[in-house]
Amino acid sequence: MVLLTRSSRSRRRVLRDALLAGAVLAALALPGLAGGAEAAPRTDLVVGMPVEPPGLDPTSAAPTVIGQVVWQNVFQGLTRIDRDGKVQPQLAKSWTVSPDGLTYTFALQPGVKFHNGEPFTAETAKFALDAIRAPGSVNPQKALYAVIADVKAPDPQTLVLTLSKSSGNLLFWLGQPAAVMVEPKSRDGLKSNPVGTGPFRFASWRKGDRVELTRNPDYWDAARKVHLDKVTFRFIGDPQAAAAALRAGDVDAFPLLPAPELYAAFQKDKAFTAEPGLTEMKVVAGMNNAAKPFSDKRVRQALMMAVDRKLLIEGAYSGYGAAIGSHYTPNDPGYKDLTGVYPYDPKKAKALLAEAGYAKGLTFNFKSPQMAYATRTAEILQAMFSEVGVTMNIVPTEFPAKWVQEVMRDRAFDMTVIAHAEPMDIAIYANDPYYFGYKNPAFNDVVAKAAASTDEAARLKLYGEAQEILAEDVPALFLFVLPKLSVWRAKLTGFWKNEPVPSNDLTEVRWTE
Amino acid sequence: MTALAKVSGASFRLRRPGRAALLVGGILTAVLVGVALLSLVWTPEDPARMRILQKLKGPLVSGLLGTDHLGRDVASMLMRGAFNSLTTAFAAVGLGAVLGTLAGVAAAARAGFDAVLMRICDALFALPPILSAIMLGALLGPGALTAIVAIGVFMIPVFARVTRGAAMQIWARDYIMAARMAGKGTARITLEHVLPNIAGQVIVQVTIQLAMAILTEAGLSFLGLGLPPPAPTWGRMLAESQTYMLQAPHLALAPGLAIAAAVLGLNLLGDGLAARLDPRRRQAS
Numbered sequence: 128m129v130l131l132t133r134s135s136r137s138r139r140r141v142l143r144d145a146l147l148a149g150a151v152l153a154a155l156a157l158p159g160l161a162g163g164a165e166a167a168p169r170t171d172l173v174v175g176m177p178v179e180p181p182g183l184d185p186t187s188a189a190p191t192v193i194g195q196v197v198w199q200n201v202f203q204g205l206t207r208i209d210r211d212g213k214v215q216p217q218l219a220k221s222w223t224v225s226p227d228g229l230t231y232t233f234a235l236q237p238g239v240k241f242h243n244g245e246p247f248t249a250e251t252a253k254f255a256l257d258a259i260r261a262p263g264s265v266n267p268q269k270a271l272y273a274v275i276a277d278v279k280a281p282d283p284q285t286l287v288l289t290l291s292k293s294s295g296n297l298l299f300w301l302g303q304p305a306a307v308m309v310e311p312k313s314r315d316g317l318k319s320n321p322v323g324t325g326p327f328r329f330a331s332w333r334k335g336d337r338v339e340l341t342r343n344p345d346y347w348d349a350a351r352k353v354h355l356d357k358v359t360f361r362f363i364g365d366p367q368a369a370a371a372a373l374r375a376g377d378v379d380a381f382p383l384l385p386a387p388e389l390y391a392a393f394q395k396d397k398a399f400t401a402e403p404g405l406t407e408m409k410v411v412a413g414m415n416n417a418a419k420p421f422s423d424k425r426v427r428q429a430l431m432m433a434v435d436r437k438l439l440i441e442g443a444y445s446g447y448g449a450a451i452g453s454h455y456t457p458n459d460p461g462y463k464d465l466t467g468v469y470p471y472d473p474k475k476a477k478a479l480l481a482e483a484g485y486a487k488g489l490t491f492n493f494k495s496p497q498m499a500y501a502t503r504t505a506e507i508l509q510a511m512f513s514e515v516g517v518t519m520n521i522v523p524t525e526f527p528a529k530w531v532q533e534v535m536r537d538r539a540f541d542m543t544v545i546a547h548a549e550p551m552d553i554a555i556y557a558n559d560p561y562y563f564g565y566k567n568p569a570f571n572d573v574v575a576k577a578a579a580s581t582d583e584a585a586r587l588k589l590y591g592e593a594q595e596i597l598a599e600d601v602p603a604l605f606l607f608v609l610p611k612l613s614v615w616r617a618k619l620t621g622f623w624k625n626e627p628v629p630s631n632d633l634t635e636v637r638w639t640e
Numbered sequence: 641m642t643a644l645a646k647v648s649g650a651s652f653r654l655r656r657p658g659r660a661a662l663l664v665g666g667i668l669t670a671v672l673v674g675v676a677l678l679s680l681v682w683t684p685e686d687p688a689r690m691r692i693l694q695k696l697k698g699p700l701v702s703g704l705l706g707t708d709h710l711g712r713d714v715a716s717m718l719m720r721g722a723f724n725s726l727t728t729a730f731a732a733v734g735l736g737a738v739l740g741t742l743a744g745v746a747a748a749a750r751a752g753f754d755a756v757l758m759r760i761c762d763a764l765f766a767l768p769p770i771l772s773a774i775m776l777g778a779l780l781g782p783g784a785l786t787a788i789v790a791i792g793v794f795m796i797p798v799f800a801r802v803t804r805g806a807a808m809q810i811w812a813r814d815y816i817m818a819a820r821m822a823g824k825g826t827a828r829i830t831l832e833h834v835l836p837n838i839a840g841q842v843i844v845q846v847t848i849q850l851a852m853a854i855l856t857e858a859g860l861s862f863l864g865l866g867l868p869p870p871a872p873t874w875g876r877m878l879a880e881s882q883t884y885m886l887q888a889p890h891l892a893l894a895p896g897l898a899i900a901a902a903v904l905g906l907n908l909l910g911d912g913l914a915a916r917l918d919p920r921r922r923q924a925s
Contacts, residue, residue, distance in 0.1 A: 366883050367882070367885070386883045388709065388883050388884055388887065389883060438693070441692050441693070441695075442690065442692040442710045442711070497864060499883075502864075502869075503709075503710070505869070506710060506870065507690060507692070507710060509870055510688060510689070510690045510710075510870070513688075521868045521869050521870075522781070522868065523782050523864050523865075523868060525778070
């Protein structure tokens with residue numbers, strides 16, 4: 128500054144211009160410098176999520192957002208589900224199943240260490256599985272693992288599971304976030320300090336803002352090279368802010384953009400990859416099958432025919448997502464497209480309602496959670512039902528606390544809507560009690576047989592039958608599968624397009640330049 | 641208001657803004673009430689009718705003000721929304737005005753009441769209205785009644801204070817003394833002399849509180865605690881327009897401007913009426 132005041136005016140201008148030019152050059156060069164002199168790809172990543180997990184232990188709480196941070200990144204299981212929904216070996220490198228389907232013998236990966244240095248052995252695996260099945264266990268998917276009668280660790284690299292009855296999906300369930308391997312010393316603190324065997328270690332958690340992970344230098348799986356050194360999960364609830372953070376480069380990827388109406392702009396933008404995939408979230412309007420008017424199957428079928436699913440998806444989710452006719456998604460093996468069983472047909476719907484004794488119409492309450500997809504679905508259903516003479520009163524109901532109490536516990540409702548997030552959860556319609564209040568012994572029989580069947584083809588055929596029974600009985604209005612509206616920088620690769628398990632597996636993610 | 645009242649009498653020129661306010665406020669309010677009433681018999685479209693394939697159309701492309709994210713006609717929703725807003729606001733202010741005025745005149749008449757009532761009012765004043773309304777909404781469940789009660793309850797102390805102050809001034813007048821000597825009881829004096837003389841101030845307060853009530857109702861609807869769908873409300877229209885701000889700005893502008901115009905109109909009307917009806921100002925000029 129002192130120098131400048133002394134110099135002549137023109138020199139000052141020259142100097143100023145030179146300084147400006149220098150600053151511009153530096154600004155232009157900086158991102159390049161940050162990426163490394165040889166333009167080596169970046170090794171850090173910021174992932175945005177709309178909801179912050181309440182804790183980081185997927186074995187002790189249900190919210191799927193927990194798994195979306197830690198599953199596959201920090202924690203791993205005996206098996207894993209890959210991006211196509213297929214079961215792959217992980218900490219168990221291979222297995223054999225006895226002919227009666229009751230004994231599973233796993234050969235475990237040698238040389239695996241937890242992030243705290245503890246070795247992973249058959250004893251640890253036994254500890255983890257026993258903890259899930261223990262009487263006081265709070266594991267959210269406890270019921271899935273109830274068929275395991277006994278776990279034995281005859282030697283450090285061998286694990287033997289004995290089942291009480293055969294279970295065709297056991298290997299799939301063992302690959303779920305709820306069945307990840309944990310070890311005794313760190314187990315009590317997992318909620319705030321997750322310790323697993325994955326490619327990333329937990330580094331820090333700033334509540335309300337972000338979780339940071341760093342690369343695990345002692346990662347066991349040499350076959351799957353990990354490219355990222357540092358991963359940050361940022362929690363941004365407001366959809367507008369999420370979109371702005373992506374554009375500003377504060378966030379590199381948003382695997383589940385919360386507002387579909389903002390998605391089209393990213394699809395047009397060459398700086399981003401935005402290909403809509405499918406999640407496992409089945410949006411269904413559950414009805415109280417145990418009470419009037421929905422105890423009458425004809426009423427449920429009539430309302431199903433009053434719904435134009437395509438138009439509903441257009442209105443509620445900007446046209447993204449897939450229509451479903453039963454409680455199964457196109458991601459799931461053995462999926463059957465049953466949207467044609469009760470297609471949109473308001474005339475038939477009216478006739479069927481009249482046959483059921485509601486020629487003059489019908490009025491009922493609809494408990495609507497506050498999520499955008501739910502409130503929009505509610506309003507659209509209301510309009511579609513009014514076309515067939517049905518009056519639906521919308522009662523906004525706060526989710527989760529109030530909704531869980533009134534719908535799940537008290538079952539004081541007529542109709543509601545919610546997205547069921549768990550993959551392959553068609554068996555919930557056999558649960559008794561469950562909020563649908565649906566009782567069909569034939570269905571329960573098929574589902575039980577399917578679960579016990581170890582023959583893949585036979586099992587899928589049975590699950591097909593189960594889907595058909597539900598499509599015919601309509602215990603809930605089967606509406607659509609939520610899309611996975613993912614956005615990431617075009618230079619990133621390795622993300623999952625679909626989401627057969629709620630997750631953000633970053634093992635294969637890398638920058639291409 | 642009080643600052644205005646002090647100076648408005650001081651010069652002749654300052655009376656004119658009062659008139660202009662009355663005029664502009666009166667017109668805006670008349671349009672608001674007119675549109676609200678009209679919506680009962682006629683709207684361009686059924687405000688609840690969805691034409692999802694016609695969604696997010698701009699103004700004049702489909703209807704006067706375009707369509708929303710579900711293909712509903714924004715102009716029709718705005719009209720019916722005016723009715724819903726106004727009825728909720730009227731009911732809430734009615735509740736507050738009746739109970740508040742009763743409390744106010746009772747307090748002015750009896751010193752014993754005064755101490756208790758005014759402390760209750762102080763306590764109510766200390767609660768932030770929107771937050772308390774949200775709490776009430778959570779307790780009672782959302783709906784029209786909740787909105788009315790939530791807004792109305794917090795208007796009671798406002799009216800109680802205004803009427804108490806005004807009524808106390810009346811009680812100090814000579815004609816009250818005369819009425820007393822004529823053998824009239826407290827209740828009769830309140831009814832025959834106090835209430836008629838403070839009516840003007842209550843009306844002014846009603847107008848201003850109506851503006852507040854419309855704003856609060858919009859806030860509650862915005863948060864999902866107002867009238868349930870399909871009844872259109874300005875607050876919910878605003879809430880739903882949020883994520884469409886870049887794609888379809890008319891969705892946010894329409895209800896936003898409607899709320900602003902309604903609140904402005906009622907406030908101006910209130911100020912204009914105050915200049916005419918408030919005895920303090922009337923006497924000064």
